[in-house]
Each structure stands twice: as C-alpha cells, then as structure tokens.
Amino acid sequence: MSRPYVTVVVVAHDGGRWLGETLRALVSQSRRPDRVIGVDNGSRDGSADLLVQALGRGNVISLPRSAAFAESVAEALGRLPSAGPDEWIWLLHDDCAPDRWALEALLAVAGQEPKAAVVGPKLRDWLDRRRLLEVGVTVGRTGRRDTGLEPHEFDQGQHDGVREVMSVSTAGMLVRRDVWETVGGLDPFLPLFRDDLDLCWRIRNAGHKVLVTTSAVAWHAEAAARRRRRITVSGDHPRRLDRRNAIFVVMANLPFRAMLWALLRNVLGSAFRTLMFIVGKQPANALDELVAMGSVLVHPFRLVRARRARRYGRKKGYIRVKRLMTPPGAAYRRLVDMVQSFLAGGAPVDAAGRHHHAAAPSGEDEEQALVPADSGAVKRFLSRPGVVLMLALAAVSLVAERSLLLGDRLGGGALVPVTGGAGDLWAFYTEGFHDGVGLGSDAWAPPYVAVVAALSTLALGKTWLAVSVLLLGSVPLAGATAYLATRHVVPAVPARAWAAGTYALLPVATGAVAAGRLGTAVVFVLVPVYASLGTTVLSAEPRRARRAAWALGLLLAVGTAFVPLTYPMVAVLGVAALAVRRPRGAVTSVAVALLVPVALLLPWLAGLVTEPGRILREAGLHDPALVDAALGPESLLALSPGGPGLPPFWVTAGLLVTALAALLMRRQRTIVAIGWGVALYGTLVAILVSRIEIEGARAWPGVPLAFAGTGLVVLVALTAHRLTELRAGGGLRRLGATAVVAVAFSTPLLAAGWWVATGVRGPLTGDAPDVLPALAAARSQHGERTLVVKGSAFTVLHGRTPLLGEAELPVPAEAAARVATAAQGLIGGRGGDAATLAQQGIAMVAVAPPVPQGLARTLDSQPSLERLSLSEAGGLWRLAEPVTRVPVRPESVLYRPWLWAQGVMVLVMVVLAAPGRRESPQETPAEPVPVAPLLAARAS
Template identity: 65%
Template sequence: MSITDSRPAHHTVTAIVVSHDGTRWLGETLSALLAQTRPVDRVVAADNGSRDGGADLLARTLGPNAVLTLPRSTGFGEAVAEVLKRLEPAGGVEWIWLLHDDCAPAPDALLELLRAAEADPGAAVLGPKLRDWLDRRLLLEVGVTVDRTGRRDTGLEDREFDQGQYDGVRDVLAVSTAGMLIRRDVWDEVGGLDPFLRIFRDDLDLCWRVRNAGYRVRNVTRAVAWHAEAAARRRRRITVSGAHPRRLDRRNAIFVVLANLPLRPLLWALPRNIAGSVLRALLFLLAKQPANALDEIVALGSVLAHPGRLLRARRARAAGRARNHGAVDRLLTPPGAGYRRLVDRARSYLAGGPVDSAGRHHAAAARGGEDGEELLTDDAGATRRVFGNPGVLLFAALLAVTLVAERRLLGGGLLGGGALVPVTGGAQDLWRLYTEGHHPAGLGSDAWAPPYVAVLAALSSVLLGKTWLAVSALLLGCVPLAGVSAYAASRWIVPGRWRRIWLASCYALLPVATGTVAAGRLGTAVVFVLLPVYAALATVVLSGARRRARRAAWGLGLLLAAGTAFAPVVYPLTLLLGALAALAFPRRGVGGSVAIVFGVPVAVLLPWLVQLAGDPGRILLEAGLHRPELVDPALPAESLLLLSPGGPGMPPLWVTGGLIAACLAALLMRRDRMVIAIGWGVALFGVLVAVLVSRTSVTAPGGDGEAPAWPGVPLAFAALGMLVVAALTAGRIAEFRAAGGARRAAALGVVAVAFSTPLLAAGMWAVRGVDGPISAGARDALPASVKAASRDGERTLLLRSRGGGLTFTVLSGRLPLIGESDIPSPDGPREAVGVAVAGLASGRGGDDARVLAAHGVRFVVVAAPVGPEISRALDSQPALARMSLSRELGVWRLTQPVASPPAAEGDPWHARWLWAQALLVLVALVLAAPGSRTGGAADGVPQDAPGTEREPVAR
C-alpha cells in the first residue's frame, strides 16, 4: 500500500479508521472525517473482517489502496500497528488521529486539537470531548481516570448534558482512543497499544505509559466528537476474544493497574483488588447475578494465575514509572470517591431512584485541573445534593430536637431503666446467648433465646461489636430514624414533598415515640421505625408488577420477621390487615406474594414461635422487662383516641389535637372516598386493638407475676393510617385555599392546626426532656462484695419490693444480657424457688434455704428500699449470714454448701436448626435483593435503553 503526502506542513496528521461491523455508523464517520476544516494529510483504514459491507464502504470512500483488510479476530491496537508498519513516517511533526467506525468528529475537531498541541509542546496525547451519538447533548467523556481497583471513572453525573461546564484544556489521566490524537514518535517510544489488551482499557494503559514517559495527556473540550459506543452497548458482537466482555474488561482493568503502579502502591493495591473482587462477587450473588460473580472471580484469577505475564508487563513499563508516579497519582480517583459512589447508589435505591442493572453511579468524581496536574473533585455538587435533600434536612431537624430532649441520656454509664435491661456485653456475648442450647443464666433454661437477640447481635457486629451503640441507635435514635423511614417510604404512597415532610414529622413525634424512649421500650422503637416501610412494601406487593411484587414480598417478610421478633403483636396485626387487603384488591399473583410475606416470619422464627404459642398471652408483650409502673392500668378512652398510649414520657393530650382535627377534616372530602375509607379503617382497627391490649394483663416470661400490656404498637398502626389519609387529601385543601372566601379561611385553618402537631410535640419534648425511668447511669444490681466473693456457677437471688409484694430474680454472677429476661425459666425450679422466697420473706423456717442452695443460690440481695420487715425475716434465718445492710441495699450469704448447676448437654437438633435458619435468611435476602435481566456492568456506565446492557468502558 503506497500513500503519499498531500500537503506537507509543520504538523502532519495521519488519520487511521478501524472498522468492524460498523456500517450503520461508518458512513457518517467518514463524512465527518473528510469534512474537517483542517483537512487530514492522509487517511488510512483497517477493516477487521466486517460482514456488513464495511470494507466495501471504506474502499468506495477512500479508495482500495487506502484500506487494509485484517482477520475478524484482530484487536483495535493490532489493526493500528499493522497500518503503521506499512506507512512511512511523514514530514514535520507527525500526529496519528485514531478513529473508531462509530465516532464522528465535529468539523473543527482536528483544528482545535492541533491548536492545543501548538499551545503546549509537552502534550503528546490529546482527546476530544465525547458526546452521545443519539442524544447529542449528552456527555460521555471529558477524560477518564481510574482508582486502584481498576474502576473506570469519567467524573460525570448520570446522563449529564453538556452546558459548557467543563470547557477548557485540562490534564487528565487518559482519553479514549475514539478521536485520540497522538504524536507518532511518542507512539513508537512507548510501544503503542498493548496487543495483550485487545479491547477495553488499552487506551488507559497507553496514556498511563505516555505520562510515565514524561509527556502530558490533555482533553480539549473545544474539540467535539460523537460516539455510539457500539461495542460497549452491545450494539454489535465482540469477536476479538472468546471471553465474556465483562470478564475481559475486569481482567484488563486489574492488569493495567497492577502493571503500571509502582511497587509500594502495588503492595496495597493487590490485596485491595482481591478483597474488592470477592466482595463484588458476593454482591452479585445477592443481586441474583451468578454469571457476573463468576466473571469477577475468573477475571481476578486470570491475572493472578499468570504472574510471569504481569512481571514482564511491569518490566516493560518500569522506565519513568517511579519518577512520574506523583503526577499520575494526583490524577487517580481519590479513595473516598468509591465510597461516595456507593452511598449515592444506596440513597438512590432507598429513595426509589433508578439503579439499573448496569450499576450506574451518581457520585461526582475526579477531574484533571485546568492548568497543571491538579485533581479537582465535585464535592460541592455532592454536598448540595445531600444537604439539599428534604429527607436529610428532616433528619437533621429531628436529630437536633432529639439531642436536646435526650440531653441527660448522652453521658457515660450504663444505659438502662424502665423496660430496658442495662446494656452490657458485646456482639460476641449476644451471639453466644442466641446460639447456645442451654442458658446458664437465672435458674437455667433450655428454651430458645428470643430472635431479636440475633438481630441486635448482627447490628452490634456491624458497629464494631458495640452493643450499647446498637441499642442507643435504635432506641434513642428512633425519632429521627422513624422520620426518615416515613419520608422515604411515603414516596410510593403520598405525592408532594411537603405532604411527606408533614407526615414524617408528625409520625416521628407521636406520643408513642416519646413514651418509647422514656420507658426504654426497645421493641416498640424498632417496630415504630419499620412500620412505614411495611406500608410502602405492602403497596408494592398489592399493586406492583409481578416480579417487583415478589421481591417486595420477600423483603417485607424479612422485615416483618424482625419486627415480630421485637414485638410479636405485629404479626397478627399485619396478618389480619394483609388478608383483608388481599381480598379487597384481588390480582393475579397477589395471593402468592401475600403467602410469602407471612410465610417468611413463620419459617425463620419457627422454634421460638412454637415456644410462644405455648403461652399466647406473651404475644402482647415486647422485648425487655415488663413492669407494672410503666403502664397506666386505667388508661382513659380519650387518651387512646388522641393516640396517647399512657405511661411515662407522654405529652399533654392537646398536643395531638391538631393531627386528629386534620384527619377528621379528610372525612368532609368528596373525592378519594376509597383512600379515606381504607385509612380510617386501619386507624379504627388500631385504636380498637389498643383498647383491648390496654385492658389485658399478661404473665411475664420471668414469672414476676401479671404485667399489663402497653398499647403503643397498635396505636402506631392507627396513627399511620390517619396520617396517610390526611396527607393524601391535602391536595383538596389546597384547592379550597385557591377558591377564596370562607373555603380559603377554612383551608388555612386546617393547615395551621395540622402543622401545630409536629411543632408543639417537638417543642414540648425539647423543653421537658426525656421524662421517664430510663437513664444513662443505671446501677449494677450486684454489689461489688458479691461479685468478689462469688465463684463460677454460684447464683444470686435479687429481691425487690414492688406493688405491695415481693418479686425475685436469679442472677448468675453478673448483670443479665439483653434478651435473657425474655427466656422463660422452667416451671418446676421457678415454682420451688418462689415458694422458698415466700418462706424466707415470712420468717418461716424449714427447708427454704436448702431449696435455694440446691438451685445454686449462694447470695440473697435486697434492692432499695430495704424495709425492716424483710431484713428482720432474713436475719432470723439460721442458714443466712448478713454481709451488709443499709436502706439502699442488703446482702446475705447462705452458710450451707451450694450445689453446682447441672452440666449443659449438647443439643444437635438446636445447632442444626440454627444453620437452617441462617440458610433461610440468606435465601430470603437473595430473593429480596434487586436483580436484573441482563446482569450488572462491571463499572459505573449507564444502560442505553431498557434491555440493552452497556459495558463499563467506552469503546
């Protein structure tokens, strides 16, 4: 092939077009190339075995002598190298202009690239700004960078339009080979495109080597080209390699990073890539994309399995690598950008935003500086998006109110009091409590630990083993968490941002919430946060597309299991409402989804539910202690109607009057009658159940006698129904306000009354603070003298005066862990010890002390107040020796030998079920996770259209 210079000049440009099954774009590409205002000096094309007439089109346009035909399996870099072998160097400074068959440059693209080259003699590679082929306003690239795990980063928002925001000439780590202008002498010096990287990441590797050689790589935004990204978007078949494109891309990504980093950064990047690939594979499995998970692992293995190839590549790139690493390192994606991208994707998914199967990201990322090698980040844009989000602002406001109200709980010491057992131990202790077959605490028990212990253990594990932090987040943070939960979940139910803010703030500041914190009710706190999510997922189950409804059903089933574990009354409430909803809205497949929702909790909690069925009254109790002083035994009906469950921490009844008035105003609306009826039906159902619960007393698991149930959970159901009704009908109130006259005045009055509820509730709670038995300085019920004198296995009998009677608790040398108080003791030992306690308290002699000794009790401790009657009765017992006595505490010790607790026997059935339970939870998580039909992309590049997958690199 012989090609002569057409116009010798100081700058000579040779354009090389590589074609492969790209006829649908090639004609426009060639027309754009030949229409350049600064004409190219010579044009050469290589066709890699096109089967759509591409070679003929090239020959007709450029002439047969300007077209080189190559095998179909030839890579892009190999094609360019073959062309350059046949071309003699041109005069002057020769530039090679690389063009894909689906890349059409603007008429002045080459002119602008050469102007930038003349302005900066150190620039050896220049690239245009790339826009989308179809939507020509859409930005694709203004240069690219990469992080140390190989994640390619364009630094652009999802579907960001070109408004001149990146205009200028800037240093970047790399530019795409689609429109790349590179000096031929530099190409020869660095060895051109690596033939091992036949497709994907070859441009990144080339530019990295150019920068290590001491040259600059720049993006010129005045030069524009439109790129179809045909291979990346699967618009044509990729035949240069037998491997799957995603696998090939991921392999090349890891290879390029490990080949080009200096030794010290490599030593950190290698384990980071291994850990990252394993984590990504696990995430792909959870997202039901096993093929992508396999690609991730095989890609990593294909690099690590050939260390010789990697070492040869590192030797070939050794020149200048360490010397120029500082300049390159400033252009790599900062380590925090990946985490910001992950947070943005999570926020987008939780808010119902588009998270497609390609795994597109919305994070702002690194870009090269305007002058010099400075890395700029768009943190300001990310900050504006985060702190401009109404949900974030709502959370911040509720958090501020919470911190003020809980000011006396934010100090050191044990958090406890009311229904909350003083928080001790860590995640390891909770896991042991949940998994052990025999519990030595108290009088010993073979019963199942309550499943909420496993939930707390998992959350504590995430929080570095800090159980106190997990409990504090759930209990003390339930108000802001419930606000965010209601705001996010109402997106599927209530239109309008301000309506959702009002609904969320009213819900978060209900008397149920303030009473929950004051009384230390961890179970209600968890359910209170989850309840809006239940409503949102139930809406999807009943009305969503079948596949989406099934995923929502599995997710709702898992969350319902968690809520049931903390407060069992949740399950029958939702079961009845779900059955009625399924009958009221019959759709194909709804029955199966509803069965999943209510079948998952039964399957996951089965052994504990069987245990619960033996004492059905416990369904009305929740996690924690059950003390009569925490419940108002004569709760008036007006309190329940005003959504006040009674007990400590309740605001005045008039605080919620505005909410009730707004909900009653909805009854006057003539529209949305069905919505109003459903909402009020839920509300009345919740109030009715609350009335029944508040009038019921239940025997506590520890055997401390009758304990009245608290109606907080059913009132939360009722309040949510009312709030949804009021929020959905708020649009009609806006119409009244626009009508003028009396209607306008009435509408403004309703709005004012409605907004009074969250404002009054927040103000009252902030001023009064948390008014209840919970405190941050809970006392250890076991005196130091008892702890010092007790031996392993010895127990302590703790006596308390309560309600004119005496209650007892058996402790095993330490404070009980969360959950131990909810493990039922065996009836026989409990009754025997109860009889012995009654005998001791009455001063009756006999075998009472021997009964205690037979059950391992060595110490008897009387908590404040210590009355003279009980102290005299215990002093009269010859088998008890007083150790100390005051009005605050009394301690006695048994003088006779104490029996050791029986050794626990292994229970293989218990261990097998724990493994089965873990498997059930894992399966439900996988089925609840969002999946995709075509699999996720390896990097953050969006899909082109539904059902069309894009590869994570532009080509």
C-alpha cells in the same frame, strides 16, 4: 485507505432535554455518516418524537424501558447488514453532543493507526463547557475508575494529543464493526456503567489498540451517573451498580493469579470502606459497598462463566494492559484522600473515585441534582429537605432526652440495664443451654437478641451504643424512614416532610422512649418501610414485586422478633389488600413476604402457638406499672397508648381534625377510604389489646396505634394538594383551607414543644443501678448464683446483671417452685430450706435498697445465713450451706445446626431482596426497514 463506512447508533432514554442538541450536532458534522439508526428505550418525555423527526420513522427502533444500552446497540446492529470490512460504528448517547469536526478527527486517527480498533474523543462537561471529564480512562485492580484528571480541571490543552489508553467511554466511541462482532460487543450483563471498560479490555486482549484523540471533542451530561434522570434498566442504586460492575469486570478479565490477589484486596478494601462510611455517618454508601461486593461473591458461577468467555488472549493481553492500569501507589493515595475527606466532613466518594457533587437521590427536586460542583459540602448537605427534617428531629430528641445522655447505664421500665458487649450477646444467642440465666433454661433465646448483637458488632462491640441508637434515636430514625418511604407515594416535598415529622412525634414514640420499650421503638421505625414495600408488592411488575416481597419478609421478621403482634397485623392487611386488588403474581409475592418470617423465626415462633398470650408481649420486661389500668376513648382517639411520657390530648388533636376534614374531599374518596380503613383497623386492634391482661397486667397497644397513625398521616399528606387548590380559590374556601393547614401543622409543632419542655418523664433513666450488688458479683465464684429480693418479689442472678433477653427466658417450673418455697421461708422467717437453695447453686441472698429493718432482722436471725454487708446500698447475706454445683445440661442437638441454617437463610434472602436488573417481557420486534442516508431530503 478507502473511504470508511460509518454507521451511527443513537440511544435515547428520557433524554429529551439533551437529545435535541445531540441531533443538531450530528447533522452538522463535517464528515457525514453513511447511515444512522436511533433506538428509544421507552422514553416518556418526547425523545422518541425527536428521533422520528430527525431520522425518519423507519430509522427509529422502540424498545422497552428496561432495555440496557448493550441490548439497544445489539438490536440496532442486528437490523443493519454489514457494509464490509471497513465499516465503523459510532456510538452516541442522547446526552452527548460532539463538535462539528469530531467524526472527521476520529476517522483520521483510525486511518493512521492500522491496529486501532477503538478511538474515543475528549469529553467535556455539558454545563461547564471548559471542564474536562475524560481523556481516556484506566482502572485499578480494585476496580476503581481513574481518569488521571484533577477535580474540576479546565481544558487548557495540557492533555492534547493522540495516545493509547485503557478504555474510552461509549459516549462518542468509534469502533470497528468486524472487531466488535469478533469480541461479542457489549456485555448485556452490564446494563449501565463499566460496559465500555469491559469491551475495550476484551478488544485489547484480541491484539488491537484503544486510542483517544483530543482533536475530537464531545460534551457529555453524564445524566445517569449524576442521577439527572431516573434509571429504569436496573433496580440497583447507581453507586451500588457501578461498584458491582467494576469488581465484576476486573475479576472477569484478570489472569487467575492476579484475579486471586485482586479478590483479596477487594474484600479487605470493601470491609474498610464500609467501616469508613459508617464512621462518616453515610450508612447508604456503606450498604452499597457491602451489597456490591456480596452480589459478586454470592454468584461465583456467573463469574466463572464470564471468565471462561474471556479466556482467549487474556494472559498475553494482560502484559499490554498492565502498563495502562492504575499503579498500585495510586490506590493508597486514594485511601488517604478518602480518610481525609471523612475527617474534613466532605462529600462522599463514589465507586468511580469521584465526589458526588452533582448527584441527588431520585425523587428530590431537580435543582438538587444541578448544584454547582464547587459549592460547599455542608451547604449541599443542609439544602435537602430530608436532611433538614432529620437534623430538626435529632435536635428535638437530644434536648428532650437530655436527662438520659450523661448517665453511665441506660435502663429502667421495660429495658433491663444495658450491660455486656456484642460477644456476650452472641454467646447467649448461640448457646444451647443457658446455664448463666437464673436457674438455667433450655429455651430458645429471643431472636431480637441476634439483631441487637449484629448492630452491636457494627458499633464496634458496644451494646449500649446500639441500644441507644435504636431507642433514643427512634424519633429521627422514624422520621427518616417515613420521609424515604413516601418518596414515590407523596410527590410534594413539603407534604412528605410534614408527614414524616408528624409520624415521628406521635405519642407512641415518646411513650416508648419514656418506658424503655425497645421493641415498640424498632417496630415504630419499620412501619413506614412496611407500608412502602407492601405497596410495591401489590403494584409493581412481578420481578420487582418479588424482590420487594423478600425485603418485606426480612424486615417483618425483624419487627416480629421484637414485637410478635407485628406479624398478624401485617398479615391481615396483606390478605385484605389481596381481596381488593390482585395483580399478576401478587399472591405469590404476598406469600413470600409472610413465609419468610416464619422460616427465620420458626423454633421461637412455635413457642408462641403453645402460649398465645406471649404474642401481645414485646422485647423487654413486663411491668404492670407501665400500662394504664383502663384507657379512655379520648386516649385512643389521640393515638395515645397510655403509660408514662405521653402528651395531653390536645397535642395530637390537630391530626385527627385534619383527617376528619379529608372526608369532605370528594375527589379523593379512594385515598380517604384506605387511610381511614387502616386507622380504624389499628384503633380496633388497640382497643382489643388494651383490654387483654397478661400476667396480671394489660397489654400495651403501642404498635397497633402506630399502624393507625400511619394511616392518618399518609391520608392527610396525600390530600394536601387539594388544600392548595382550595387556598388558590379565594373566599371561604381559602379561609377554610388555611385553617386546616394551620391545624395540621400544630400537631408536630405542639408535640415537639411539649416533649422538649417536659423532657423524658418515665422510668427510663441514664443511671440505672446494677441489679446485682458489687460485693455479690465480686464474691461470686465458679458460677455461684445470688437470690435478689425486692419487696415481695425475687429473682435469681448468675454472678452478673442479666443481658438483654435473659430475663425473658422461662425457667423449669419444678426448680422455680422449690426455690420460691425456700425463698419465701427465708423472707417470712419460717426457716427456709437452705439446702434447696444450695442445690440450685445459690450462695448469697441480696436485698435491694431500701432494706426494711424487719426484713434485715429476720434474715439475721436465720442460722443458715451470714450477713456480709448492710447499708443504704442494700444488704447481702451468704448461705452457710455449701453450694452443690448443678451439672450443666448438654446443648440441644438441633440448636447449633438450626442457627447455621438461619444464617444461611438470611444471606440467601438478602441476596434475593437486593435490587437487581429489572427486565420486562421482550416486545415483538418490528420488521427490519431499509435505513436511508442521514437527512438526505433536509440536506438538499
């Protein structure tokens, strides 16, 4: 063949630590390329300067950080005219260094096989130069990537040779330019991951071959897959993006029948893997799996367009491709390996079928991303500060809540005894008329019931498990959300860990657990997320801010469903932030975040307008005994909302002292002002709330103090680096900084120690008695109701203990008044109207223990009552009057359609909130410049 013409395209993005070696390897090639062009995608580590020094300024193109690899290559080739039918393109990543003879070996194989359109090298690991990464790649019908290599397999020549493969990586790929232009190059929809598979699949469908030669070797760092650098081309998590692209590529390139079968396998497989991730305590991986599958299913027209663009040669090409795909048996073996990995407590498996030995979340220390691949999974897991913090908070919670863990039923305080399953909650939430609630009610079910029902469904129908995780696990969950939410705000890991631990152990958390306040516990976990998303809405570029706004709106709807006061508090902060800072598009994003909860909670939220006092209530029972009659100023200053289970003032005094010390730091005035502004705002709202009475009892200011605590904790964490500078100064400054640090650390340590020593002291118990006597439940027939008397109060139950949310529904005032009059007559010995009770379906009267002797004699003397039992467990009487069954009212005409509309809105908003591809306005391209041969002057 005639001498081929080779064009090299080097794409760089924050790859300065590898790019130097890559360029040196390119210069030293035994077969020099004919022209080279470099593309820098907004690097901030000097990569652009390295490209300019090596290639010359006229041979380097600058693109924004949001540019994908496909866009970079297309931009580079668009500026270079074709050199003829024998031109080849050699693609190089900034973290891929080929050996000296790589290009020569690739061209030799290309010259020997006329149908070869793509030739790839053997890839080895950048750090461990003996370990094999790829010798060609194939894929299964579920999109699972398969290299055919054993984990950590060393290169001993066992895979040497030239062979046909399904695809090769773009790191070192040599491709014919005319074929590239015929099939359209890389798909810009795939910004990262699987773009090479899609390209090779389309080239094979066009009748060409994809080969790999082990004579050509390249060392690849896999910086993006292993998260050794920040990914800016897309807002998605790498695992989520990889999985989405894998499903999309397979669905787009398979023939129709094979695509339908693969779609079914992917849906069922994703559901099973999600379940396995949840069982294996890997919620992040479960979310990635669900979002990845959902992002393909909710955009069917995008898939249809992709299939239409790939229709030529797809059916004939599938005959050639099918023999190179992963055989079906391999998928089942991988499934068995995945289950065994979970049972053995191993590392998670990513969408490529590889263990994440070297991956580390963004924001963690760099050494976390470079953990050796052969280190133990437990050691890797425990080495992360966030995990250590979570384990410590979980251990503290388990010890402190020891009295609640061995009971049969969680309940007490504001929490009704937890009974029923997910199906019961869904039935209660979706029925139009609640005939099983007391005297019956046509009011809308509290929306938090749907949230608990959804979590109970994920917990295999166990409502008690979902409630226990939300309430008893609120402390470690709050620590986790605080640690993750401050990832981009507080750069120092020790300061983040301190902030998360201090926030999680605030008196609001321990008080909510002791009093059974499920609503406050949920909002307490979500407040750090609100702060993080709100910061993104006001500071990020418009597209990212809009996605954060949808996410904030969804989570704000959840918090408002549990505690309605959450919405006005967040709304006031959002409007105040807009008044101070108004970047482009911020008004629209804030409006989205504030309108989403209104749209989702509209029917129930409208009832709060007619009864404004309900805004200060939260999920659960409203018991006056749970709130202090009057909170002193020292309690509010210590962020203590009053009630059972709260620590003394000196436990949290250290946080207040440290926050006051921050006022002396002149260089951090803005941060100090914002932190103290949020703290004072929350404290003032708490003072106002604690002075308002609802149904004879003051409201509980737990949520406002959670906002105040967030402001103080973030304020101290952001000024922690100044303390480090003062300690390094020596003298009195060092002594003062050391004292402030000691005082700051006293808050989480004292709070944890006090909680562990005293335990949960409150009305919440793990052995909550059944409200309805067992005999009454057993004798209830055909929906008969029971009048339960406790002291001077009474309630009506419908043959069972009420579910979550049922006790909060209003009952018809007229029926309630008639029953109250009849019940007071029976209890007072005035001869209550038994016929009135019978007309409301009440067949029995139960008295909660202990039963006063006078009340027992009074009920025995009533001719309309017949005693069934009387013991220390309570008393039960049956009405002699036959029960008249009240006909059930028909369901509301608008109830079920609105529930369907709510479900559709939630799905749409989840899709809008899911991180997607991040784009920024395209920069005006520079004028094309002639590209000279590679380093001609340097070579001379």
